[in-house]
Amino acid sequence: MRWSKTLLTTLREDPKDAEIVSHKLMMRAGLLVKLEGGLYSYSPLGVRVLHKVEQIVREEMDRAGACEVLFTALQPISLWEESGRAGIMGKSMFRLRDRNDNTMVLGPTHEEVATDYLRTLVSSYRQLPATVYQIQTKFRDEIRPRFGLMRCKEFVMKDAYSFDLTSEDADVSYQKMYDAYLRIFKRCGLDAHPVEADTGAIGGNHSHEFMVLAPSGEDGILHCPACRYAANQERAERQAPPCDYATPSAEPRAKVATPGAHTVDEAAAALGIPSDQVVKSLVYLADGKPVMVLVRGNADLCEPKLRRLLGCGELEMADPETTARAAGPFGSIGPIGVSIPVYADYGLREARDVAVGAGEEGFHVAHCNLMDDPDVKIAQWADLATVVAGDRCPKCGAPLELARGIEVGHVFKLGLKYTKAMKFTVLDQNKQSVTPVMGCYGIGVSRTVQAIAEQNNDKDGIVWPAAVSPCQVALLQLDAKSEAVVAAVAEIESKLEAAGADVLVDDRDERPGIKFKDADLIGCTVRVTVGARSLEKGGVEIRLRRTGETQLVPVADAPAKILGLLAAN
Numbered sequence: 001m002r003w004s005k006t007l008l009t010t011l012r013e014d015p016k017d018a019e020i021v022s023h024k025l026m027m028r029a030g031l032l033v034k035l036e037g038g039l040y041s042y043s044p045l046g047v048r049v050l051h052k053v054e055q056i057v058r059e060e061m062d063r064a065g066a067c068e069v070l071f072t073a074l075q076p077i078s079l080w081e082e083s084g085r086a087g088i089m090g091k092s093m094f095r096l097r098d099r100n101d102n103t104m105v106l107g108p109t110h111e112e113v114a115t116d117y118l119r120t121l122v123s124s125y126r127q128l129p130a131t132v133y134q135i136q137t138k139f140r141d142e143i144r145p146r147f148g149l150m151r152c153k154e155f156v157m158k159d160a161y162s163f164d165l166t167s168e169d170a171d172v173s174y175q176k177m178y179d180a181y182l183r184i185f186k187r188c189g190l191d192a193h194p195v196e197a198d199t200g201a202i203g204g205n206h207s208h209e210f211m212v213l214a215p216s217g218e219d220g221i222l223h224c225p226a227c228r229y230a231a232n233q234e235r236a237e238r239q240a241p242p243c244d245y246a247t248p249s250a251e252p253r254a255k256v257a258t259p260g261a262h263t264v265d266e267a268a269a270a271l272g273i274p275s276d277q278v279v280k281s282l283v284y285l286a287d288g289k290p291v292m293v294l295v296r297g298n299a300d301l302c303e304p305k306l307r308r309l310l311g312c313g314e315l316e317m318a319d320p321e322t323t324a325r326a327a328g329p330f331g332s333i334g335p336i337g338v339s340i341p342v343y344a345d346y347g348l349r350e351a352r353d354v355a356v357g358a359g360e361e362g363f364h365v366a367h368c369n370l371m372d373d374p375d376v377k378i379a380q381w382a383d384l385a386t387v388v389a390g391d392r393c394p395k396c397g398a399p400l401e402l403a404r405g406i407e408v409g410h411v412f413k414l415g416l417k418y419t420k421a422m423k424f425t426v427l428d429q430n431k432q433s434v435t436p437v438m439g440c441y442g443i444g445v446s447r448t449v450q451a452i453a454e455q456n457n458d459k460d461g462i463v464w465p466a467a468v469s470p471c472q473v474a475l476l477q478l479d480a481k482s483e484a485v486v487a488a489v490a491e492i493e494s495k496l497e498a499a500g501a502d503v504l505v506d507d508r509d510e511r512p513g514i515k516f517k518d519a520d521l522i523g524c525t526v527r528v529t530v531g532a533r534s535l536e537k538g539g540v541e542i543r544l545r546r547t548g549e550t551q552l553v554p555v556a557d558a559p560a561k562i563l564g565l566l567a568a569n
């Protein structure tokens with residue numbers, strides 16, 4: 001590839017809207033070109049990285065026994081109504097109408113289409129297990145697209161779907177995908193960690209995310225240095241923290257005036273007790289029905305946990321009117337005597353002397369015994385609090401640590417969720433009708449591209465691992481007027497390309513300094529400089545991007561030397 005033909009343009013300055021290093025560098029290196037917020041085109045070099053990651057994914061999916069297919073991006077909403085998900089996806093799903101006024105969606109994911117595909121083709125147990133996958137463009141109407149390819153409206157995903165006769169077989173299919181994911185991310189040069197995760201709108205009962213640790217990551221990950229437990233903050237559990245108020249007070253339950261106290265801290269100050277001893281009461285609407293949630297004063301409710309517990313679709317904080325009717329005004333909400341169901345976090349399980357809102361503006365109730373008070377009816381105790389750094393590991397009790405991560409893959413055990421709703425059955429050995437067990441497995445391919453750049457860069461630019469580098473070799477032609485230089489460049493280029501290496505010849509009429517800077521910015525694995533002066537000195541200068549190691553090599557030996565460096569890096 002000759003630079004002069006690529007329209008490739010690098011930028012000296014960071015684009016204004018780029019917040020994280022990988023987005024800045026991808027834009028500056030000219031790998032992406034912005035159309036508008038959340039929509040990016042790939043340049044000739046950008047698309048090469050994308051294709052290389054796709055190819056690694058493809059090879060490992062094939063190796064794991066999955067078969068490649070290609071579904072349509074456009075899907076009828078009727079399939080989503082069949083699975084019961086039409087409402088759950090909300091505004092994040094692009095909907096449109098065809099000329100016959102049928103509602104269609106631009107697929108954000110393909111569980112329904114995959115299930116329909118299988119039920120069309122499969123009727124016997126002999127055809128299972130089966131895993132299909134595709135690499136395709138997905139669409140999501142993001143509220144706030146940002147971070148370049150990390151969160152955009154159109155992106156490339158690999159999605160796979162497994163179908164098995166039994167739950168045990170489904171576990172085997174899940175493990176094959178899990179192992180394939182570890183191989184994929186390793187080959188991409190990524191340090192990715194599997195963590196237990198929430199299943200969200202996809203559903204199912206068990207899932208792992210593959211996380212690339214990075215300070216810019218949008219997800220919190222709790223991990224245990226002692227036993228290697230790791231989970232997304234939306235999912236992480238903890239051992240209940242010790243309770244300093246497990247003994248009932250000698251004093252009776254009492255309503256106390258707390259004028260102007262609307263937050264937990266204000267109420268605690270008014271009552272002269274620690275914040276942790278004031279119960280935080282919240283009212284939510286779960287599919288439109290009000291429920292109350294109690295957590296410790298210094299804890300936060302983890303909404304995904306509540307959603308999971310209630311098995312609801314829509315979950316939102318109740319409006320002031322609903323809250324006031326059900327449990328009192330904001331700032332004085334409390335569980336005493338309410339008629340809506342109350343769910344309490346395990347962290348309150350020993351709480352026998354706490355303060356709660358009185359359900360009346362300006363008042364709290366002190367010395368409430370949550371465990372035994374006949375006026376407090378707890379519908380269910382559950383793990384509902386957001387786990388934070390320092391909480392105790394659910395497996396071994398050691399203090400958990402918090403890290404940030406970028407989700408690049410997600411694997412789910414779906415069970416019968418889709419196959420049952422969509423009435424997909426097969427006949428087993430005894431001619432009995434059986435509903436297959438399903439799993440689904442996603443990799444954000446375009447997001448993985450950027451995650452690689454997020455994890456592999458230095459002050460000069462991106463340092464692509466050779467396996468996914470947009471050009472493995474940057475061949476800088478410094479003196480275009482010298483016939484010897486032009487001939488040496490052509491010779492090295494043709495030998496490298498014959499050996500299958502990607503070469504970018506910088507044949508622009510630019511100063512050497514600019515060519516050096518751009519090669520580093522783009523992150524070509526090896527930089528080869530061919531100039532009149534280097535030829536006089538006896539060869540070409542070969543420099544490894546990752547280490548800066550430089551050597552002068554005779555033209556005839558250069559291709560073999562370069563190929564050796566690519567193989568080792």
Ligand SMILES: [Zn+2]
Pocket residue numbers: 224225226227228229393394395396397398
């Ligand atoms: Zn542990």
